Amino acid sequence: MKNYLPLMGEWNKMLYSLDWLENVLSSAGLKVAIQPGWKTRGHGDVGKIKGVMCHHTAGPKTGNMPSLGVVTNGRTGLSGPLAQLCLGRDGTFYVVAAGKCFHAGKGDWKGITTGNTSFIGIEAENTGINKPGDPKHDPWPAVQIDAYRRGVAAILKHIGQDESMCCGHKEYRLPLGFKNDPTFNMDQFRKDVAAIMNGITPIPALIPKQDGSGRSTLRRGSQSDLVKEIQKKVGFVGGDVDGKFGSLTEAAVRRFQRTHGLVPDGIVGPNTWAALNGE
Structure with a gap:
């Protein structure tokens, strides 16, 4: 637990332990957006961090990170912050809190049952519906999944843990089956995280420069x-x-x-x- 930090115009607030999150993610080459007051936000401080817990928001289908306010401030029946980190659809990490967050609930991973105090929570923006044809079907963008892997790898490396200490909420929360987040395969996700930690970066599927009709692939910055x-x-x-x-x-x-x-x-x-x- 850190010392009290004087903030202009406010009562002194506690500076919590996870104040390294911004630097660790930025040093991994990830896009990072810090939220005002994040270093003093939390339900008290965390304990010794043992791993990372992955979630999806089950939020709206549109927008990059529309659930940011809910994760920061909470919802009816559960006060915020609800996770230390949010991950937008464009791969940006939003640093929400440096203290304890209410994201885990009752559960167990590798014999650790103190989820909120022992795991860093990441809420990635996704509806949680993985059913083609469903109006809320929300495929995971490659840029978001890539950032998810790299962010988890950077955090695990910083705390001295391997990929086994990354779990999905669906794997931790009891009774099993109570939660389904995140919707992607966690075993494959851990393999990809391990590859990054070992310097064997997964090669993303490249988008061809042109389609079969000769139309160029266009993105932000293009002009024509x-x-x-x-x-x-x-x-x-x-x-x-x-x-x-x-x-x-x-x-x-x-x-x-x-x-x-x-x-x-x-x-x-x-x-x-x-x-x-x-x-």
Whole structure:
């Protein structure tokens, strides 16, 4: 437990133990957004950290990290913070708290039953529905899963633990079957985390530079008449149809991808081009 920290305009607050989270994630090359007051936020301090617990938010299908407020402030019947970290769909880690969070509940992993005080919780934005055809079906973007693995690997390395000390909420929470988060396969996830920790980085599936019709793969920063075509087809709003692939265009592409059952990575590659043209 750290010393009291004087904050301007507030009563002194306790600086909690996990104040290293920002630096560890940033040093791993990850995108990090810190939330105001995070170093003094928590339900008291944590104990000795033994591992990382993975969750999904079961939040809205749209938006990068719409559940951030709930995780930070809590909900009816459960006060926040609800996890130390949030993970947006674009792979950004939001650092919420340095103290204890209410994310684990009653459970057991490797004989450890003190989930809230012994595990760092990560709430990744996802509806929790993994059923094609369901209106809330929410495929995990590759960029988000990659950041999830790398963030967990960086934390485990920092605390001196191997991949076995990463668990899903569905594996910890008792009775088993009570929770289903996260929806991806945790055994494979741990293998990928181990590969990163051992310097054998999984190679992401690369998006081809062009599709079969010669249309270029476009993303934020692109500028062309093809971008104008995209802006018109995805229902771009909030700016001119100017052929410049900025943040508003990316957001519109993500919305289009989600409504068409595609991975919402904001990149217009072969699959998205096909959907845009009804192919």
